[in-house]
Amino acid sequence: MADTENTTKGEDTSSESAEDLEGSLSLDDLDSAIAQEDPEFAASLDGIGPDDPKHVIYEEGIELEYRPEDELKLWTESTGWRAKAIKIFPFLPRISYFIKMKRTVARFAWQKWKAKARESIKSAPKNFLAWIKAQLAAFKGKIGEGLGVFKTYSLVKKLGFVGLVLVTGAAIFLGYRIGTKGLIGPDENLFVGSLAEWSQGQYIYDPAAQQESFYESTRTSQNVLLLRKLVANLKRSANSGDNPMGAFEFYVEGTVSEVVIEIKDRESEIEDLFLRTIEETTFDQAASGEGKRLLCDRLRKEVNKVLTTGFVRRIFIKNAIIKP
Numbered sequence: 001m002a003d004t005e006n007t008t009k010g011e012d013t014s015s016e017s018a019e020d021l022e023g024s025l026s027l028d029d030l031d032s033a034i035a036q037e038d039p040e041f042a043a044s045l046d047g048i049g050p051d052d053p054k055h056v057i058y059e060e061g062i063e064l065e066y067r068p069e070d071e072l073k074l075w076t077e078s079t080g081w082r083a084k085a086i087k088i089f090p091f092l093p094r095i096s097y098f099i100k101m102k103r104t105v106a107r108f109a110w111q112k113w114k115a116k117a118r119e120s121i122k123s124a125p126k127n128f129l130a131w132i133k134a135q136l137a138a139f140k141g142k143i144g145e146g147l148g149v150f151k152t153y154s155l156v157k158k159l160g161f162v163g164l165v166l167v168t169g170a171a172i173f174l175g176y177r178i179g180t181k182g183l184i185g186p187d188e189n190l191f192v193g194s195l196a197e198w199s200q201g202q203y204i205y206d207p208a209a210q211q212e213s214f215y216e217s218t219r220t221s222q223n224v225l226l227l228r229k230l231v232a233n234l235k236r237s238a239n240s241g242d243n244p245m246g247a248f249e250f251y252v253e254g255t256v257s258e259v260v261i262e263i264k265d266r267e268s269e270i271e272d273l274f275l276r277t278i279e280e281t282t283f284d285q286a287a288s289g290e291g292k293r294l295l296c297d298r299l300r301k302e303v304n305k306v307l308t309t310g311f312v313r314r315i316f317i318k319n320a321i322i323k324p
Contacts, residue, residue, distance in 0.1 A: 066101075068097050071094075071096055075096070221257065223253060223255070223257050223259065224251055224254075224260070225251070225253075225254070227270070227271065227274070228249075229247055230247070230249075230271060231245065233245055234246050234282060235279070237282040237283045237284040239284055239287070240283035240284070240324045244286075244322070244323060245323045246281075246320065247319070247321040248274075248278065248320050250274065250296075250299070250315055251316040252312055252315055253312065253313050253314045254311070254312055255311055262308065262310075263307075270306075274299055283322065286320070287322050292320060297315075300314065300315045
């Protein structure tokens with residue numbers, strides 16, 4: 001039994017050794033096997049050899065690497081001011097190398113930042129549009145979730161929620177109203193006590209100083225017109241006879257020149273209006289000074305009713321002849 005086990009173990013060992021040997025032999029004789037099976041492929045493999053020193057593959061890192069030794073070589077081999085300066089200050093190559101490295105790093109960083117900025121600007125509209133779409137989608141999703149939850153509420157809860165929203169809105173409005181204008185606005189005065197509140201400017205003067213009338217100033221045009229003599233019958237009174245009469249000449253002063261022109265154009269109509277007004281005056285009124293003043297005031301009011309441009313400011317009596 002032992003012999004059988006030994007024999008089996010020996011056979012297994014010998015088989016493993018044979019497999020290893022076969023594998024090593026197959027690797028060693030690979031070139032000959034390839035040459036026998038495919039001579040053309042074997043010939044192409046023979047053409048592959050070590051790198052030609054004259055045709056070295058370019059490596060960017062080697063060419064771009066600038067070492068302190070290169071800077072020192074630049075200063076030592078220079079024939080200009082560098083050669084004189086390095087003799088006095090031998091540490092200048094290290095400083096120069098440090099400055100060049102910092103400048104190179106800064107330049108690369110600036111170019112990198114500029115490229116990123118350019119790319120960011122180009123992609124900004126697309127990114128902003130994508131962000132807007134994402135926000136709208138998220139907002140739409142939240143609204144959908146809220147509506148879904150709201151649908152699950154009972155009728156009482158739905159009415160309570162709507163009432164809460166209305167009460168909250170009313171409270172916000174009242175708070176804003178109270179904070180800005182007050183709940184009840186201030187009382188407004190419907191009557192203007194002084195035009196100073198509405199004026200653009202206020203000027204103070206001394207009432208005791210000499211003043212000039214605005215309407216009677218000699219520096220402004222008077223716009224005065226003398227009407228033709230008017231003869232009219234007067235109403236009888238206690239001091240008059242059976243047929244009292246009066247002859248009058250009036251000065252009419254307008255606010256603007258257009259008033260005088262209109263009265264001149266409509267002189268016949270204005271004279272007829274004056275005559276109808278004078279005929280309503282009694283003899284006693286026409287004979288007294290106060291009556292003449294009241295007559296002029298009545299004439300002014302009647303004329304202003306029919307004028308279309310401006311108005312008459314005053315009416316004066318030039319001559320008045322009263323016959324009892």
